[in-house]
Amino acid sequence: MNDSAFDSFLKEFIPQVADKENQLSKALWILETTGSEDASRLLATLDNEFKLLFSDEKIYEKLIYFQKNGITDPFLNRQLNILINEFKANMIPKNLLKEISEKEASLALTYANFRTQIDGKVFTENEIRDILKQEKDVELRKKAWDASKDVGITLADKIVYLAKLRNKVANHLGYDNYFDMMLDLNEINKDMLFETFNDLKVQTDESFVKMINEVNETLANEYNVGIEDLGPWAWKDPFCQKDPIEHTKIFKIFENLDILEIARSFYDKMGFCIEDLIKRSDLYEREGKNQHAFCIDMDRKGDVRTLNNIKPNAQWMETLLHEFGHGVYYQCIDSKLPWLLRTVSHTITTEALAILMGRQVSTKEFLQDFCACEDEQLLNDIEKGTKREQLVFSRSAFLITEFEKCFYEDPDQDLNNLWWDLFEKYYSIKRPENREGKQDWAAKYHIGLAPVYYHCYLLGEVFASTLHNQLLQVAKDDKIWKKPAGKFLEEKLFLPGNKYRWDYLIEYITQKPLSSDAWVSECNR
Template sequence: MMRRAIWWAAWAGLLLAVFRGPVMAAEESGDVRRAARAFLEKYQADLARLERRANLAQWRAANSGKKEDFEAAAAASLALRRYHSDPQVYRQLVELTKSADRLSPLQARALQLAKLAYQRNQLPPDLLKQMVDLSTEIERLFNTYRAELDGEKRTNNELLEMLRQENDSARRREIWEALKQVGGVVAHKLVHLAKLRNRAAKRLGFDNYWQMSITLQEHDPDQLLAIFDELEQLTREPFARMKAQLDRELARRFGISADQIMPWHYDNPFFQAAPPSPHVDLDEFYKDKTKEQIVEIARRFYQDVGLPIDEVLKRSDLFEREGKDQHAFCVSIDRAGDVRTLCNIKPTAEWMDTMLHEQGHAVYDLNIDRRLPYNLREPAHIFTTEGVAMLFGALAKTPSWMIAYAGADPRRVDEVAPAILRQRQREQLIFARWTMVMLHFERDLYEDPDRELNALWWDYKERFQRLKRPPERNRPDWAAKPHFTIAPVYYHNYMLGELFAAQLRHRLAQLAGHQGPTAELDFTGNRQFGDFLRQKVFRPGAAVPWPAFVRRATGQRLTARYFAEEVQ
């Protein structure tokens, strides 16, 4: 601790020398470069050590489920946040980044990301504690609340299964309303949390929490909204046509007219996911596989495109075990090649998708240029690694890939290929319009938490999802969505990942001379694709902000155009 204090004092002295009084331009530039180099050498070493400890702790906890491992993971994560909470270092970083034009591009970029890491941790401890405590309390309510239906307590999963199977409209409404009950329990707490988050944002110089979150994610608010405006315009008609067809299908199922379809007639209570296709169940192509074969299929595919994952698989934990995390994730332990994935693989289409998805994150992390400064050895943005993972995950539901790697019967695939592609388009359109609701509602929530949020929610549901507002309903249905607590101001990144994946598919189709829909692009054994992704997408890491990265990687700005072409 004493050694660290002495080092920071010495570095602060050097920084003060840089910004004290008039000096010759050449001398000043030399001092700035020396100050930047001194800071970054120490910072990168500290960050590497603290991150590796936190990542290993997270990995152990996710695999063991033991209380002591989760406590160790929380402590390691807190140590990383505390390291970035020093207000003096943050102020000095602010000054140093003002002289970015005197530094090399990589130095300037590394300092900018360091500044953002410090900026998001500059909250007063008392306010931070209030936010964490309230957020934890809301999460606890979500986890423990059981809705009441027919005088019985029901879990969310039970209600969702009941909704999926029920054909009586009145009964579906009762189930749907039960799924929204938790909103009434947490709504007032969420409004209070929004106000606390706004107070925190204003302490850091932002108008509100939405603006702070967007900015610290390296998004320009106007640019982000412009992309979503473009997406809304380009998907408006395709979505209207798709939903009209879907409503006709549902009307036949429930014995009503299409204009009587209400929100409870969809299987997902938020209408954020497509109902299962009545024409094809993709599990038929995977159910005869073992879980080990699912892994081998992924390994062989990545090997064929020149992005081997053998070393990742050796370090990964891929099958179900007692106490283990039930979900899936990828983690780069040290940003130097120790990349691991956690899965719970079963022989289903969804887990084939997930396996390809998580290995997509892995090959991205593996192939970032390790000569970059440590804090630039990460994807250009969270949505770019999501986009790559989505690009690969979607192959599990692509006819040509299913034949080549899953061993699907070509004749059977030909029979159901139109239904497969139509279902994929439904999934894309429904999710796109749902993310518009989340983006606009959250922006308005933080601009004014005291507005009529219940009505506002349905204003956006009507506008973007073309859902009918239940008559005379004034309930906090919005508050039943846990993401407002656990992943606030984040949904837009999922959709940006979809846009980036579509843009990558378009670029790869150009390279391959592919004619026809990019959804049918054949990846089989195409090492050209692997080479392109390695050089243009993976290697650059976070060396430049994402808008410049996307333009360099794909030849143009991020656009909704190619996503829209896929869903026509």
């Protein structure tokens, strides 16, 4: 009885949501491909209308009523839980909701328009990153690293204010703080998260420290300074997240290759046709267009698109495989599923798949198969670089996740000190000097604007490693671009859509709960 009442409710409510989401996607697509101001205003209006659909208290009460009376069908129950989580975050005083969106929009604008200076000359974020990637002059590197943190001083107060508003929302909904709320609404168990991260750290600390010692030696030689004089300025990116030892050679491999054709052939070998996806996508650089990359499911009916800015280098090869990975996932979801379940299961599962696909680019097998690269020394160097990056990135994910936990527990503490305490804890490197009174934590985009999200990247990496091993077994080969591997992904990961919670889906695919084994052994290899 309750089941059929809920089903009727869905039939009436969902078409409105589906329609609004489709309009929202269209406005977003126009904005990202053109930079149109009209599209930006339209997007804000539609976003507000979309949120309004999920803030009707009468409907929320109805959903709670359905929940209390119990839904017997597991897939109806899944849809009910998805809706309740969606509504819950909006069940707060409207003025608070409004203040938060305004503050977030203003923070985003300040961030986007911020330009730093070195010796009186203005630099964009990309220009700063380029200096850290290539420059040999130590003094200029130090200035560039320093300049990369300037934005933090401008943003810090705004972020702290916003964090307190976010905590108010959480308290209103019965959570201790925003960090706990976000994990819960995203179906992630906090104890499990920290236990997993601790396990990853403990099991790879030895490899990490060994790697850091080698890195320090290399960097000290590269810049002709003593090891004790090294600092984050010597790394190749502002947040110590990438391989600190440059290997530009992998970039050159793709110089004269058609990377779109390689991507097409890669997916074709797995049995996935990406012609439609390519046709709908916006692939090349253009004035006014978003400079990054993403994939979007426009209507949950097969209109899947990617935005890219293809250039013939390794980074775009990886990005292309990554975004098309999200794309084939969306495309292969069972089209007969109800709308709420006709999407990916979680950020973790779709990121894991996309990361797995992108990662192939730096494997020997890929470079041999698709780029005819046979230089053993180079192939070994590239694989070593991937391992370094995997270790380094994990430390930054540990740092950011623990920082956010402590930040939302007490936004008034000395946050810069907290940031560098955690840096020393996870990187086994001393903090740089003269950072007192700075706000280096606030320079990291995600802390202010994509809060309580970073852990998903690392959980995605971990699941990607497990999935990789499984696909090799299925393919009975040393490479995953084989039809049986594609078929396995389609049946086990893609088709079920959002029928199962992400952790159950992982168990369904791998026959056991999310395990760190594969990731750990990759790091310790």
